[in-house]
Amino acid sequence: MIHKILIIEDDTDINNMTADALKKAGYGCTQAFSGTEGLLYIEKEPYSLVILDLMLPGMNGEELLPQIKEKQAVPVIVVSAKDSLDSKVELLTSGAEDYMTKPFEIQELIARIGVQIRRFADTQGGKPEVLTYKDLQLCLDSFTATVQGKSIELTRQEFKILELLLSHPDRVYSKQDIYDYAWDDLYIGEDKTINVHISNIRKKLKAVSEQEYIETVWGIGFRLAK
């Protein structure tokens, strides 16, 4: 899953630079250049995180923060030139999850974003832990797979592919879909790679069960067998 981040920052250069770095780090970015613009985005769609500059023309960050929090349950990292402890404490108590002072290292920002997104995912944590299909079970947090109680060893990619297929048992997934889900960076190259992984998964499954699990949809992709 790709996380979307909203950047609210009036300085064009900083905004662009931040967006570039975050995209490289694998996030999706929406750039807002004023507080009001930022609010519009917040109303329109959900974000995984907001980066908020405090010094904004018109509505400033301090006013904006409570409004963001009101509209969407989302972690906010505040960025500002102010570095007094006072405003820091105030901000954290008024709802920001974290705080950075300018100028900041982009690497540190990315690290802090990671912390907040992960933490938020935990507290929100409404995700299913176990996926089941026929007699095949995938336990997401322990990374184990079992067939008829017998556990089988899967590699990371194999596990991810099965996870995707089990998430919607009826749906057909193209190779591109599978790449997008199971690989971190986008992958350009032989699309036979997927076939090999599928083949390996089938082999492992066949070793413990007679059943067919993965079905080939010719010219389209793969799906779980009926």
Next chain:
Amino acid sequence: MIHKILIIEDDTDINNMTADALKKAGYGCTQAFSGTEGLLYIEKEPYSLVILDLMLPGMNGEELLPQIKEKQAVPVIVVSAKDSLDSKVELLTSGAEDYMTKPFEIQELIARIGVQIRRFADTQGGKPEVLTYKDLQLCLDSFTATVQGKSIELTRQEFKILELLLSHPDRVYSKQDIYDYAWDDLYIGEDKTINVHISNIRKKLKAVSEQEYIETVWGIGFRLAK
């Protein structure tokens, strides 16, 4: 075990005098000279007891007390010049365990401290806070680890890593998870650090036991062995 006591008192003389007496009585002392300073210590580490002066510059004792209680389950003895019954009752109901009026006999204070610490140890005593896995035991409050009864020396990070793994024996923890849990500040840099710590833990465990404890999940992270 040595008990640590936090003294929150703005009068330097009284603070020092109290600290001296408590040290002589065998306690460890941390001295804070304002409410906010006191809160910082409370956030940072656990205490066996807090001595809180009510008349403090800035944030006063009445405000501080609930915040202390929120951050840490610790008995509080309040000290004040006020001797009206009203404020006494109010304080006890708002969370203070005991109350003394200035000027006080240091011997009496020490006696009351002893009472509170003993009482608190009893009521808390219900939770041993010991994590167990196979023949490995981690005692959280005493920071000790034993294998088959033999105790082994772990460093802070090693202990934290084991603590995380033992908290959910089936779950796989990524290096990122481990960083988030065992390190206070966010970490940017080589992720080999974790590998080294894992390696060191294994070495220490291997010195006293044949068993495998930590399992590598390739491409994902680490987990306790089945």
Next chain:
DNA sequence: GCAAAGTTTAAGAAAGGTTAAAGTTATCCT
């Protein structure tokens, strides 16, 4: 039957993991 798409196998490449040792930082103790 033929072309396009899929499967399988095997081997080399790449990524990730382990370990020991050296370098750095923090902590303790006098």
Next chain:
DNA sequence: AGGATAACTTTAACCTTTCTTAAACTTTGC
């Protein structure tokens, strides 16, 4: 305060697993 000690991080060489690619083979659908 300063030196000793312990803890943590980094480095680098080596090892293991996993991924990708290529080649030969099989299936599907026109």
